[in-house]
Amino acid sequence: KAGVTQTPRYLIKTRGQQVTLSCSPISGHRSVSWYQQTPGQGLQFLFEYFSETQRNKGNFPGRFSGRQFSNSRSEMNVSTLELGDSALYLCASSFGSGANVLTFGAGSRLTVL
Amino acid sequence: KQEVTQIPAALSVPEGENLVLNCSFTDSAIYNLQWFRQDPGKGLTSLLLIQSSQREQTSGRLNASLDKSSGRSTLYIAASQPGDSATYLCAVGSNFGNEKLTFGTGTRLTIIP
Numbered sequence: 001k002a003g004v005t006q007t008p009r010y011l012i013k014t015r016g017q018q019v020t021l022s023c024s025p026i027s028g029h030r031s032v033s034w035y036q037q038t039p040g041q042g043l044q045f046l047f048e049y050f051s052e053t054q055r056n057k058g059n060f061p062g063r064f065s066g067r068q069f070s071n072s073r074s075e076m077n078v079s080t081l082e083l084g085d086s087a088l089y090l091c092a093s094s095f096g097s098g099a100n101v102l103t104f105g106a107g108s109r110l111t112v113l
Numbered sequence: 114k115q116e117v118t119q120i121p122a123a124l125s126v127p128e129g130e131n132l133v134l135n136c137s138f139t140d141s142a143i144y145n146l147q148w149f150r151q152d153p154g155k156g157l158t159s160l161l162l163i164q165s166s167q168r169e170q171t172s173g174r175l176n177a178s179l180d181k182s183s184g185r186s187t188l189y190i191a192a193s194q195p196g197d198s199a200t201y202l203c204a205v206g207s208n209f210g211n212e213k214l215t216f217g218t219g220t221r222l223t224i225i226p
Contacts, residue, residue: 102212
């Protein structure tokens, strides 16, 4: 059974650029959540998508956005990158029942120069 | 706003010892609490999930307890092994119906052979 796949695993961008990260959930899972992990702030919730709809959103600026496709794959986009956006971005998938049984991907490591 | 704290931030113990990791949360109105481990450069692996109505959960050498009224949880690791070295994170699910987790700051555990 394939796990949660995140691509790319590593990327380097410069300030002002934008980036798109992808997350393919476990087959059958309809919910995808995104988290940002930094040494200073730890793991912070970005947003959750369920059946192509954003169901919950964390406290991040509008530069952070996401979407979910009909096959449950999700993308998140960060526009006008800042140095502080350097982080490990983790996605997690679940059936979406609200039971919090999440399976995490290995993450996408973003470095902003 | 739910806040989750883990103390200590780092812990080193000799192999074979039993140890306890601590997690505290500010809002006792939780749905469940989980303990995860994170290995360097990797995603999160769920270890134990305790529902708000439960007092503890056990899996092998791991035992997690939950005291909602005091806002505390502990993860007990028996007979520690070098392979237990990792960062341990606790996470609180506060609402049924979405998959948002609020994470603690983590404890970096090193088991000394």
